[in-house]
Amino acid sequence: MVSHSLTLPMVIFTILWGLVGIVAPLFVPKGPNRGVIITMLITTAVCCYLFWLIAILAQANPLFGPQLKNETIWYLRYYWE
Amino acid sequence: MALIFQSEEMCLVQLFFQSESGYCCISELGELGLVQFKDLNPGTTAFQRKFIKEVRRCEEMERILWFLEKEITKAGIPMADASVLGEAPCARELLELESVIEKVDKDLKEINSSHEALKRNLTELLEMKYLLQMIQDFFEETPIDLPDRLTFSSHSLTPSSLSSLCRFVAGVIKQERFPAFERVLWRVCRGNFFLRHSEIQARFEDPVATILKKEVFIIFLQGEQFKGKIGKICEGFGLTASHSKALNHCFICDHVILVFFSPKVLNQTNEHRHNVLTSAAVNIQNWKTKVKKMKAIYHTLNLCSIDITQKLVIAEIWCPVSDLSEIHSALIKGSEKSGSSLHPVLHRIESQQTPPTFNRTTSFTSSFQTIIDSYGVGDYQEINPAPFTIITFPFLFAVMFGDCGHGLIMTLFATWMILQEGHFKRLKNEVCALSDTLFSGRYILLLMGLFSVYTGLIYNDCFSKSLSIFASAWNVRAMFQPTGPWTNHTVHSSVTLQLDPVSPGVFSGSPYPFGIDPIWNLSSNKLTFLNSYKMKMSVIFGVVHMLFGIMLSLGNYMEPRNILLQFVPEVTFMLALFGYLVFLIIFKWCAVPSSASRRAPSILLHFINMMMFSYPESSDSFLYGSQVGCIVQIFLVVTALLMVPWMLLVKPLIILKEQKKEQRSTKELVSWQKKRNSESIQHLEGDTVFLQVNMGDVFVHQAIHTIEYCLGCVSNTASYLRLWALSLAHAELSEVLWKMVPHVALSARAYLGSLMLTVIFAIFAILTVTILLIMEGLSAFLHALRLHCKFAGVPVTLFAEFSPEMSQ
Numbered sequence: 008m009v010s011h012s013l014t015l016p017m018v019i020f021t022i023l024w025g026l027v028g029i030v031a032p033l034f035v036p037k038g039p040n041r042g043v044i045i046t047m048l049i050t051t052a053v054c055c056y057l058f059w060l061i062a063i064l065a066q067a068n069p070l071f072g073p074q075l076k077n078e079t080i081w082y083l084r085y086y087w088e
Numbered sequence: 089m090a091l092i093f094q095s096e097e098m099c100l101v102q103l104f105f106q107s108e109s110g111y112c113c114i115s116e117l118g119e120l121g122l123v124q125f126k127d128l129n130p131g132t133t134a135f136q137r138k139f140i141k142e143v144r145r146c147e148e149m150e151r152i153l154w155f156l157e158k159e160i161t162k163a164g165i166p167m168a169d170a171s172v173l174g175e176a177p178c179a180r181e182l183l184e185l186e187s188v189i190e191k192v193d194k195d196l197k198e199i200n201s202s203h204e205a206l207k208r209n210l211t212e213l214l215e216m217k218y219l220l221q222m223i224q225d226f227f228e229e230t231p232i233d234l235p236d237r238l239t240f241s242s243h244s245l246t247p248s249s250l251s252s253l254c255r256f257v258a259g260v261i262k263q264e265r266f267p268a269f270e271r272v273l274w275r276v277c278r279g280n281f282f283l284r285h286s287e288i289q290a291r292f293e294d295p296v297a298t299i300l301k302k303e304v305f306i307i308f309l310q311g312e313q314f315k316g317k318i319g320k321i322c323e324g325f326g327l328t329a330s331h332s333k334a335l336n337h338c339f340i341c342d343h344v345i346l347v348f349f350s351p352k353v354l355n356q357t358n359e360h361r362h363n364v365l366t367s368a369a370v371n372i373q374n375w376k377t378k379v380k381k382m383k384a385i386y387h388t389l390n391l392c393s394i395d396i397t398q399k400l401v402i403a404e405i406w407c408p409v410s411d412l413s414e415i416h417s418a419l420i421k422g423s424e425k426s427g428s429s430l431h432p433v434l435h436r437i438e439s440q441q442t443p444p445t446f447n448r449t450t451s452f453t454s455s456f457q458t459i460i461d462s463y464g465v466g467d468y469q470e471i472n473p474a475p476f477t478i479i480t481f482p483f484l485f486a487v488m489f490g491d492c493g494h495g496l497i498m499t500l501f502a503t504w505m506i507l508q509e510g511h512f513k514r515l516k517n518e519v520c521a522l523s524d525t526l527f528s529g530r531y532i533l534l535l536m537g538l539f540s541v542y543t544g545l546i547y548n549d550c551f552s553k554s555l556s557i558f559a560s561a562w563n564v565r566a567m568f569q570p571t572g573p574w575t576n577h578t579v580h581s582s583v584t585l586q587l588d589p590v591s592p593g594v595f596s597g598s599p600y601p602f603g604i605d606p607i608w609n610l611s612s613n614k615l616t617f618l619n620s621y622k623m624k625m626s627v628i629f630g631v632v633h634m635l636f637g638i639m640l641s642l643g644n645y646m647e648p649r650n651i652l653l654q655f656v657p658e659v660t661f662m663l664a665l666f667g668y669l670v671f672l673i674i675f676k677w678c679a680v681p682s683s684a685s686r687r688a689p690s691i692l693l694h695f696i697n698m699m700m701f702s703y704p705e706s707s708d709s710f711l712y713g714s715q716v717g718c719i720v721q722i723f724l725v726v727t728a729l730l731m732v733p734w735m736l737l738v739k740p741l742i743i744l745k746e747q748k749k750e751q752r753s754t755k756e757l758v759s760w761q762k763k764r765n766s767e768s769i770q771h772l773e774g775d776t777v778f779l780q781v782n783m784g785d786v787f788v789h790q791a792i793h794t795i796e797y798c799l800g801c802v803s804n805t806a807s808y809l810r811l812w813a814l815s816l817a818h819a820e821l822s823e824v825l826w827k828m829v830p831h832v833a834l835s836a837r838a839y840l841g842s843l844m845l846t847v848i849f850a851i852f853a854i855l856t857v858t859i860l861l862i863m864e865g866l867s868a869f870l871h872a873l874r875l876h877c878k879f880a881g882v883p884v885t886l887f888a889e890f891s892p893e894m895s896q
Contacts, residue, residue, distance in 0.1 A: 016601035043453060043475050050479035055542060058487070059602070061628060062546050064677045065621045066561070066599035070685035072587030073562065073611030077579045083564040083610075 013067065020059055028052025094643075095472055096408045098443035100126075101415075103403040105423060105432035107394065110401040113422035113432055114385050120418050122411045124444060126404040128393040137390040142182070146383035149186060152193045153376050159196060160369045163362060167369045182382060189375060192368050199361045206354055215260040215302065218288045222304040223258055226284060256308045257318050259327045263287065263301040269325055273307070276317050282308040406443055412436075447472050452531050456481065459532075459873065471643040473876075480633070481872055482532060486539030487629070488814035488868040491822060493551040494860055495540025502534035536869075546603040547815070551856075552822035554609035561600045562607045566593030584612055589682040615816075622812040624673045630808025631666045633875070634801070638662065653739045657731040658797060664728040666805055668721075669695060675711055698725060735794040740787045747783065810871050818864050825855055 029052075032045040075083070105113050117123055129137065137143075160167060261269055266285065273281065285305040307318060392403040407415055412434070419432040449457045457474045459481065489495065505512065505527060512527050526533075548554040564587065568574045572591045579585065589595040599605070604621075608614045638658055645651050672691050680688050689711060697703065698721045711717065829852045833845040 013598040040450065043478070046475040047479050050476055051483075054479065054483045057629070057632065058543065058546060058625075061625045062603055062621075063599055063601070064674065065624065066605060067677060068679075068681050069589045069595060069599075069617075070680070070682060070688055071613075071617070072589050072594065073607050073617070074584050074586040074613040075564070075607075075611050076584055077582065079610050080564055080567075080579055080585060084568065087560070087564065 013063075016063065020056065024052045024056035024059075028056070095445045095447050096410070098406050098446060099409050099412070100437050100439040100441075100443070101405050101407060101412070102435040102437055103401075103405060103419070103432055104435070105401055105403075105419070106428045106430055107399055107401055109423040109426040109428040109430075109432070110389060110392070111385060112426040113419050114388050114403075115381065116418040116422035116425075117405075117415065118381065118384060118388075120411075120414060123405040123407045123415060125388050125391045126406065127391045128402065128404060129391065138394060139386045139389045142386045143383060143390070145182070145186060146379055146386065149189050149379045150376075150383070152189050153372060153379065156189075156192065156196065156365075156368055156372060157376075160365050160372065163365050165362070165366055165369045167372055181378070185375065185378060192364065195364050196361070196368075199357065199364065203354075203357050203361065206357060210351070210354065215288075215304075218302075219258055219260055219304045222286055223306060226306060256306055257315070257322070258304065258306040259322060260288070260302050260304050261325065261327050263303050265325060266303050266305070269305075269321070272321055272324075273318070276321060277309065277314055280310065281314065281318075408446055408448075447474065449474075453478065455529050455532050459876070462873075471640050473637075473640060476636075476640070477876060478535070481876060482535035482539045484629075484633075484811065484872040484875055485536045485868050486543040487625075487811050488871060489536070489540045489818060489864065490543045490547045490815045491549045491551070491818060491860075492541045492544025492555075494822075494856070495537050495542075495544050497537075497857075497861060498533060498540060498865070499537030502530050502537050505530040506534065536865075547819070548604040548606055548609065549819055549822070552819065552826045554604075554606040556606040558601055560605050560607045561596045561598065562587060562605060563594055563596065567591060586613070590685070595682065618819075619812070619816070622815060623809060626808045626811040627666075627805060628670050628673060629811060630805050631662070631670050633808070634804060635659070635662060635667075650739075653742070654735065657734045661728050661731040661735075661798065662801055664724045664731070666801065668724050672711065679711065701725070732794060732798060735797065736791060740783070740790050743786055744783055808875065810875075814864075814868055814871060818860070818868075821864065822860060825852065825860065829855065 028049050032048050035041050035044045035048075103113075157167070270283065273283065283305060285303050288302045288304060309315065309318065389401070392401050394401055405415075416434055419434070423431055447457055453474060456478050457472075460472070460474045460477055486495070509530075544550060545555070566572055567585075567587055571593050572588075574585065587594050604618070608617055638655070642651070642655055645655060669691070672694065676688070676691060694711070701722065703718055829848055830845070833841055833848040835841075836844055
């Protein structure tokens, strides 16, 4: 098991969706569809970021653990680091 | 940029043009497809309109063309597609086109009728031929032994001698009617006849082109009466029967005639017909287009009004303000084409009527706009939610679909459809309506597929298996001695064991960085965790989506005081109750450590207690400090409850106060005027009565709005739980399919397993596509649609552009 950190993914994904939602709209070329494309970028960024955030927060402090079959436990004990 | 967020600004324009150029100008406007004509003759019926004759002529031509098309398809001739989408023909061409089409129609009718007649003759003659053949055969037969009661002498009779003794009647009858015929004959003649019949080997075709089987029969009988009776029976069955006398002469003539009327003539007629149809088939699509356009133009001309001098045509149109210059140039072009010297005049007029709603769309955005419009077209210049729907609709679909394998298949399918756009557009008329719908939704499908891949990666579900991109955050080894309570014995003795996050090292302290941890897929209490996660996720998304909707509607408020009276209480109500719920959910996720899992309060119970103002003694049931929490919650609930009378009563009361003030001022006016003029009193009193009746309406309207909003808040939040329900259903279906189908083949131990796998994979693929992609996809689509219906406004008229091509 690799010890993950909580901060690293937070930073990475915040920056990623921040780029999509805040920086990219500045670079959309002028044309009749500029408004639509900017709306699409911002909405996508908000929805996807929120979805990812909920997934990671829900697992941050687990109140119970997974219930495994004893065969699975035996396998995981030896094959997972 | 603001244009796509609001429906376009429209204006009412009056057009004046000369009668001669009327036709051409309207055809130019039709090509543009940007205007909607207003009906200036609403009182007249269809028969009284000026151009009704021309419309009738166009309809007649359409009927002929439709008949021609049927004949062409029956003959199996391919029709050329409409070549150039040419401009509408001018009025002169109407006559030309009409005469050409009518000539083709007349020719075809003649050919058809002569063909029918020839065929009928041929059939009759063929029947006669077989009849004669049979009779000949019969007479050449060896003599038959008749039973005694039929013979006059003891020696046997030859059939030829039989013919000299009695008469015979011969004819042809359909095989299926023969038993009935025989039975009737038997009853009528009481068995005093002799009947022979045989089947004709050749098959006949009747005009309806069904194959018939026929039989020839020959009846021998004695006596005049029988002849009459049998004649009547034959008439009843619709046969032409020939008597013995008539038959002898026909022998020779028959063969000659048959040679003469041989199938050659029939073939020639067929060929001529084929030629006529082929030449018509080349032009028919073009004719159809032209006739349709002409009819549309005359129909529109009927909507305009002609002034007294018969020289000027006046039309009123609705059009977007930004397109005025284009319309003007189109009109000039039309008037030049018709050769008139005067240019048409455009005159913009003010109108009290609400203009129709028009949202300009591209081929990409049009499918989303259709979805929004299906719930109800927005008011004129109302905020248009379609640009946001482009993303939120596929996203909510994806939350319910949530499988990256299925999402990938959907994406690939949609990409293929988009790349084959040209090919599909050409096939548009021939394919069935279902695939037409599928094709027009290709962009929606693409976005849905892409988002499904993303949500599938977060749910960690790919064909019901989890991907382990990063290592799992849970460690089994740490549960064993010395760090944990388990020993080998524990593992042997119990079938399932649960990992404990409190034990050091079991949970790494930080969660899986992208999505759901893959260990949950291996566990048997997976649903306990996922249900809690997905339900909370649904509620959070529901509240966010609804708040977003309310914020959008802020743009629709015209008067600033409405914002205070309606918008502020709505938002406060929502935030105080459901915003706080979302806060509780996120707070519990972040602040309650695993060590406190035994004491962790349930959010649901917490919320219920808050609404009922019941605060139990133990301080454990609070997420944050109990004193602070108590005060905060009581404050929030009271605020939310106060919003209800604010929404319900404040606005109507203000309106009532304003009415009363107006009433008082008019009463003063009335009493002042009384001294001057007593007649106007009646008129003013009538007005005040009218105003008072309106107040009841206002109160009721406001009450309905308040109740709708408050109850809607609760029920809509709950309705977002379908996000959870459908994603659960999809995941479970997917898992069951895996367990029942490929798992069987993959766990087979014999070499036969690989062969089984090939067959079983085919079954797996078919079931995946039909059940999981199509059925689940449609179901999730429907529910995502249902969740978007809150953006519907009062149904209003949609801008109906005049464009005859669009109906093709």
